[in-house]
Amino acid sequence: MTAASGNPAAPKKRKIDDQQRPSNLEQKQPKKKSPLFNQPQNFYAPPTISSMSREELSEWRKEQRRKRNRESAAASRNKTRA
Numbered sequence: 016m017t018a019a020s021g022n023p024a025a026p027k028k029r030k031i032d033d034q035q036r037p038s039n040l041e042q043k044q045p046k047k048k049s050p051l052f053n054q055p056q057n058f059y060a061p062p063t064i065s066s067m068s069r070e071e072l073s074e075w076r077k078e079q080r081r082k083r084n085r086e087s088a089a090a091s092r093n094k095t096r097a
Contacts, residue, residue, distance in 0.1 A: 061075050
């Protein structure tokens with residue numbers, strides 16, 4: 016059947032020859048490294064991890080992230096006001 020015969024349930028797919036398909040080796044660009052590549056990441060952990068469950072640890076990290084975010088937002092507000 017052809018697409019003109021009115022069969023909307025079966026859309027045609029394009030066929031690509033191996034010669035037309037771009038080679039992964041030819042198209043691949045070297046990935047740029049982040050400017051923070053060699054910088055250490057901050058590790059946020061409570062003083063006593065062993066005494067906390069996974070849920071408590073997750074909640075502690077969320078609270079610390081909220082605190083950092085509030086401080087950053089306050090600093091940003093003060094910077095734009097000045």
